[in-house]
Amino acid sequence: MKVYKFGGASVKSAAAFRNIAHIVKNYGGTKQLLLVVSAMGKTTNALEHLFELAYHQQDFESAYDQCITYHREVTQELIPERDNPVHERLEQLFSQLQQQLQKTSPGANYDKMYDQVVSFGEMFSSTILHYFLQTVALPNQWIDSRKYIQTDDNWREAKVDWEWSERLMKRDLPAILDKQLVVTQGFLGGTIDGFTTTLGREGSDFSAAIFAYCLNASDMYIWKDVEGLLNADPKYFKETIRYPEISYQETVEMAYYGASVIHPKTIKPLANRKIPLYVKSFLNPAAEGTRICDCRFDKIAPAYIIKENQCLISFSVKDFAFISEKSLGTIFNALSQLRIKINMMQNSxxxxxxxxxxQQERVQRLIQTLHDQFVIYYNTDLRLFTVKNYDTDSLNTILVDKEVLLEQRTRNTFQFVSR
Structure with missing residues (x-):
């Protein structure tokens, strides 16, 4: 049994959906395969914008119309027959989204309402894929991942109840997979009382790993628009190297530092059950890709990782006293309460x-929480650069023409913050 995960770029158009059908037919088969799909193209960004408008009581109708028109047009191109139930089902989902936006207000729990709105992207895309595959002789069953990935109510970054989720999946899904494909959503979970949760931005990889773990899959595949796991993002670097094979540990560390190919939480459940992860190109599915597994190498090519939209925040004690363990405890407690993650830290x-x-809202709340005790300065619109397994040449390459605001170096990793 295998798990295939298709991201937003692989479902951004009618041609992209047809390509998924080609991959499934030629490489996946007609059963023992579970497909996890992300929202189409930039739909999650569009839904985030819609949510912001609704939450602040601004007119969202134009943005809403643009979002649903995109999905209608792709569906019409794929399934022009008006009597196909996909059209009615999508209209129901569009109506539910509109109702959810209408009842979103500043008095509501921001993160909870965010999850209820932004989750519609995966509901749209998985519904379209389900009905389209039926039309090309790939019978499948659509399932609601929110009923199987059970979580707490830690909105926007829900924690998985692994034992209960595994029990539910093993109860229902093996019998279905014995007969046909399963199509489901990434990014989403559900609480015991029926509310939708999300697993963190770009969390569809993690969703696929949860299904793979709970169903004891033999392999998991992530289909991307790159040839495999590369040592740098082609958007920033002209020359990149593909890793044919790489260890779970190296991949976890690269994901932690911000490598965009794999979601940081994806690897742990796969490593725990020794499930290999393949990163393959949906543009060239016959290519080798990258195999991530339990392996070791003495030396691998340096990895260059860039995180955009970074904020550098500095705290100083108001009476010029030293930053003590008590002061650090106060800061860390506030960061934990506001769920602000540290990508790099340093104290003098x-x-x-x-x-x-x-995240502007959370940074402002942090300042409000701590301004009585600390003098706080911050800079935005920064980049965090990380070089994993660096050498002299790689540092000379990355530091050219950079204004370094903060840097750190360990035996294997070099990091710095720059404008």
Whole structure:
């Protein structure tokens, strides 16, 4: 049994959906295969924008119309027959989204409402894929991942109840997979009382790994628009190297530092059950790709990782006293309460600095929480550069023409924050 995960780029158009059908027919087969699909193209970004408008009581109708028109047009191109139930089902989902937006208001729990709205992207895409595969002789059953990936109510980054999720999946899904394909959604989970949760931005990889773990899959595949796991993002670097094979540990560390190919939480459940992960190109499915498994190498090519939209925040004690363990405890407690993750940190005698993803609302709440105790400065619109397994040449390459605001170096990893 295998798990295939298709990201937003692989379902962004009618041609992309047809390509998925080609991959499934030629490489996946007609059963013992579970397909996990992300929202189409940039739909999650569009839904985030819609949610912001609705939450702040601004007119969202134009943005809403644009979002649903995109999905209608792709569906019409794939399945022009008006009597196909896909059209009615999508209209039901569009109506549910509109109703959810209408009842979103500033008085509501922001993160909870975010999950209820943004989750519609995966519902749209998985519904279209389900009905389209039926039309090309690939029978499949659509399932609601929210009923199988059971989580707590830690909105926007829900924690999985692994034991209960595994029990539910093993109860229902093996019998279905013995007969046909299964299509489901990435990114989504559900609480015991029926609310939708999300697993963190770009969390569809993690969803696929949850299904693979709970169903004891033999392999998991992530289909991307690159030839495999590369040592650098082609958007930033002209020359890249593909890793034919790489260890779970190296991949976890690269994902932690911000490598965009794999979601950081994806590897652990696969490693725990020794399930190989293949990163393959949906543009060239016959190519070798990258195999991530339990292996070791003495030396591998340096990995260059860039995280955009970073914020550098510095805390100083107001009376010029040293930054003590008590001061650090106060800062860390506030960061934990606000769920602000540290990508890099450094302290001196009288200040403590962190680099984090910039989320304006949370940074402002952090400042409000701590302004009585600390002098706080912050810079935005920064980049965090990481070089994993660096050498002299790789550092000379990455540091050219960079203004370094903060840097750190360990035996294997070099990091710095720059404008």
């Amino acid at each position: 005698a009288i200040s403590f600095s962190i680099c984090t993803d910039f």
